Amino acid sequence: SRHLLGIEDLSPAEITALLDLADAFVELNRRPDKKLSTLRGRTQINLFFEASTRTQSSFELAGKRLGADVMNMSVASSSVKKGETLIDTAVTLHAMHPDIIVVRHHAAGAVELLSRKVGCSVINAGDGAHEHPTQALLDALTIRRHTGRLEGLTVAICGDILHSRVARSNILLLNAMGARVRVVAPSTLLPAAIDRFGVEVHRDMRSGLRDADVVMMLRLQRERMDGSFVPSVREYFHFFGLDAAKLALAKPNALVMHPGPMNRGVEIDSDIADGPQSLIREQVEMGVAVRMAVLDALARNLPNR
Numbered sequence: 691s692r693h694l695l696g697i698e699d700l701s702p703a704e705i706t707a708l709l710d711l712a713d714a715f716v717e718l719n720r721r722p723d724k725k726l727s728t729l730r731g732r733t734q735i736n737l738f739f740e741a742s743t744r745t746q747s748s749f750e751l752a753g754k755r756l757g758a759d760v761m762n763m764s765v766a767s768s769s770v771k772k773g774e775t776l777i778d779t780a781v782t783l784h785a786m787h788p789d790i791i792v793v794r795h796h797a798a799g800a801v802e803l804l805s806r807k808v809g810c811s812v813i814n815a816g817d818g819a820h821e822h823p824t825q826a827l828l829d830a831l832t833i834r835r836h837t838g839r840l841e842g843l844t845v846a847i848c849g850d851i852l853h854s855r856v857a858r859s860n861i862l863l864l865n866a867m868g869a870r871v872r873v874v875a876p877s878t879l880l881p882a883a884i885d886r887f888g889v890e891v892h893r894d895m896r897s898g899l900r901d902a903d904v905v906m907m908l909r910l911q912r913e914r915m916d917g918s919f920v921p922s923v924r925e926y927f928h929f930f931g932l933d934a935a936k937l938a939l940a941k942p943n944a945l946v947m948h949p950g951p952m953n954r955g956v957e958i959d960s961d962i963a964d965g966p967q968s969l970i971r972e973q974v975e976m977g978v979a980v981r982m983a984v985l986d987a988l989a990r991n992l993p994n995r
């Protein structure tokens with residue numbers, strides 16, 4: 691396809707191909723000379739309507755390492771602040787002939803809408819609580835490099851499932867690849883339609899983490915809570931924060947993951963985040979490689995100029 695809007699559009703074979711390609715980019719990124727020319731002459735615009743550290747910087751590095759000209763639109767100082775709409779902003783940028791636009795937006799569905807208004811490739815860098823496909827791909831790559839497979843693994847995704855596009859994309863990818871997915875959260879942080887997600891639902895960390903191969907923690911997304919459920923940090927950490935005692939319920943040497951940004955002492959104990967089972971920094975490294983793989987794959991569908 692011309693776009694990457696969500697994991698739901700990818701087949702297991704396409705996911706495997708992207709992960710295989712990303713594996714090769716991990717090795718390239720560890721070399722002193724990292725530059726390729728796959729995207730030479732191409733223009734990539736990163737258009738982020740929401741804050742980002744990891745996704746925006748890794749998309750910028752990924753584009754540059756493939757030889758693209760990369761422009762980061764600063765939404766904070768753009769005419770969006772003067773009331774210009776998403777579509778008018780996109781159409782304006784498209785008039786400058788980019789080949790790829792990478793978009794993050796607070797509204798679910800906004801990136802798909804934008805993709806229908808512009809003539810170039812569009813990559814979803816996170817849309818509301820809908821999808822964050824490159825996050826799920828980088829998480830899968832991180833897991834696969836440690837276990838050699840995704841099929842048959844038990845993955846516990848814990849915390850604020852309700853507001854999490856990371857959870858949604860991971861559930862879609864892991865289910866497609868034959869993993870067993872559990873979600874672990876208080877009822878107030880589970881979507882009403884969770885029974886249709888094809889996951890095991892646990893409301894208690896003791897059952898949710900038991901014998902898990904992978905424990906994936908999520909941030910409490912307070913900015914998306916309307917005040918109906920903003921738990922006290924102490925209480926939340928007591929019941930749902932990952933500490934040594936809860937991690938001991940998972941398999942020995944279970945992999946600990948977090949997409950970031952982390953709130954230490956809220957959903958994860960600092961010692962666990964920095965401990966020997968934590969892959970959190972490695973996830974960031976995999977993020978650059980996965981985004982290079984996605985850009986490389988889309989570049990093959992770009993029109994020749």
Ligand code: CP
Nearest residue numbers: 742743744745949950
């Ligand atoms: N995991 C993730 O998307 O991080 P950022 O919000 O910093 O991009």
